[in-house]
Amino acid sequence: MNTEPIRFDTKIAVLLREDLEPWQRLNVTAFLVSGLGSEIEEVIGEPYEDADGVSYLPMFRQPVLVFEGTKETLKAAHTRVLNRALPRAVFTADLFTTGNDRDNRAAVRAVPTAELDLVGLAVYGPRSGVDKVLKGARMHP
Secondary structure (H helix, E strand, C coil): CCCCCCCCCCCEEEECCCCHHHHHHHHHHCCCCCCCCHHHHHHCCCCCCCCCCCCCCECCCEEEECCCCEEHHHHHHHHHHHHHCCEEEEEHHHHCCCCCHHHHHHHHHHHHHHHHHEEEEEEEEEHHHHHHHHCCCCCCC
């Protein structure tokens, strides 16, 4: 059995706007990473099973790093992620006022890209590319 640590050449990261309330940070993070997990098969590991044989759903195969930054940092990161064409998910301030998936999608669709009031961004890709997208952000405390 191989016991060497697994190293990843990719990164899963979430960037949150620094002025969010704690409940908003958790909610936005959960929504954002669900987008990555639903579309990018390679980020999902194997299912879990406890010693009694009870099975559990698979989760990400690697850590999710959470960062924070100003509104301007988020806007710049959004521009960079689009330019690099990396897989991404967005959460806008408007989504705090909707109550369902259809209204969430309509709220994003109603706003031009450059005018999105971003509060969160998730990105996946090569470490160096994700690091460049997140330039200016800091690790979440």
